Amino acid sequence: MGILGTINKILGRQTSAEPAPPAVPAVPAAPVVRFADVAEYPDENLIPYLDRSDVDETKLTPTQLEWRRDGVLNLPGFIPDEVTEPYLQRRIEHKKKHGWLIASPYMYVPEMRDLALYPPMMAKMKEVIGEDMMLHLCLTGWMSSQRGWHQDDYLNPPFVNSWYAAVWIALGDIDPDSGPFEYIPGSHRWPLLRGEKVRQFLTEEELSRRAPGTGINHWEKYAERFLNPAIDTQIKDFGRPPVSFLAKRGDVLVWHGRLIHRGSNPKVPGMERRSLIAHYSGVNHRPDMPERAQDQNGETYAVFHTPLVD
Ligand SMILES: O=C(O)CCC(=O)C(=O)O
Numbered sequence: 172m173g174i175l176g177t178i179n180k181i182l183g184r185q186t187s188a189e190p191a192p193p194a195v196p197a198v199p200a201a202p203v204v205r206f207a208d209v210a211e212y213p214d215e216n217l218i219p220y221l222d223r224s225d226v227d228e229t230k231l232t233p234t235q236l237e238w239r240r241d242g243v244l245n246l247p248g249f250i251p252d253e254v255t256e257p258y259l260q261r262r263i264e265h266k267k268k269h270g271w272l273i274a275s276p277y278m279y280v281p282e283m284r285d286l287a288l289y290p291p292m293m294a295k296m297k298e299v300i301g302e303d304m305m306l307h308l309c310l311t312g313w314m315s316s317q318r319g320w321h322q323d324d325y326l327n328p329p330f331v332n333s334w335y336a337a338v339w340i341a342l343g344d345i346d347p348d349s350g351p352f353e354y355i356p357g358s359h360r361w362p363l364l365r366g367e368k369v370r371q372f373l374t375e376e377e378l379s380r381r382a383p384g385t386g387i388n389h390w391e392k393y394a395e396r397f398l399n400p401a402i403d404t405q406i407k408d409f410g411r412p413p414v415s416f417l418a419k420r421g422d423v424l425v426w427h428g429r430l431i432h433r434g435s436n437p438k439v440p441g442m443e444r445r446s447l448i449a450h451y452s453g454v455n456h457r458p459d460m461p462e463r464a465q466d467q468n469g470e471t472y473a474v475f476h477t478p479l480v481d
Pocket residue numbers: 310314315316317318323337351352353432433434435448
């Protein structure tokens with residue numbers, strides 16, 4: 172190649188002396204999806220009182236003010252060791268790092284159910300949501316889920332509309348290298364992602380793709396390719412930095428169904444992170460979960476018949 176060819180190569184131009192490479196068909200640029208394109212504010216009349224715009228804050232308890240401001244309740248030392256002990260021992264006995272592999276293992280492990288339905292914790296949730304809460308999901312793995320930034324309520328049926336909360340119960344001291352739970356305070360006031368808006372940006376192929384074996388279409392997974400950058404941009408624009416829940420045994424974090432949170436990537440892969448995570452909906456907002464039971468304290472849980480898988 173002559174000197175001109177070299178210069179043009181550096182400049183990214185073709186010289187007439189060298190034939191142009193075959194033209195590559197132009198791929199249309201994927202649309203840049205913004206958070207606002209795929210989310211909406213739920214109707215004010217359909218959401219819990221504390222999420223509405225017309226709230227008289229002078230009448231709220233400190234707990235309710237914290238929820239309204241941050242979308243979490245940070246409850247250090249909330250559960251005494253004698254209350255966490257029975258489940259902790261049962262979970263240690265189970266040995267598997269990933270815990271139990273169904274959404275409702277509490278149906279088979281009474282120690283888990285007792286902890287997830289600890290009456291003072293249920294009372295805190297009622298204080299902020301405004302109705303009795305019903306347990307319907309427990310995550311029992313002892314490592315970070317490594318799930319990216321998301322809102323939980325987005326994957327619920329649309330009628331749940333933030334009548335939803337989850338808790339992170341620490342069962343040991345959480346090492347900063349283990350991939351702690353992280354959240355963006357105040358992000359519960361953002362609009363709520365909506366499945367039908369998100370699906371508009373998926374390809375026909377993604378919408379019809381089925382997982383081998385189960386036949387389930389995991390559209391929510393495929394949507395991460397544009398949702399993750401959309402949420403990252405929204406976080407930057409919002410300006411409030413993430414908070415890590417660096418908890419000790421007995422500490423509890425309750426979070427709002429619309430709060431942006433994630434299981435961060437562990438600095439030490441696979442490092443143990445002892446917790447029980449439980450999810451709840453308002454008892455009057457789950458017509459899709461009609462079978463229920465009450466425990467000895469009158470706390471409600473949804474009944475499922477999924478066999479236990481470890
Ligand atoms: O791994 C984590 O701490 C995140 C869990 C989570 O996103 C959830 O339970 O909704």
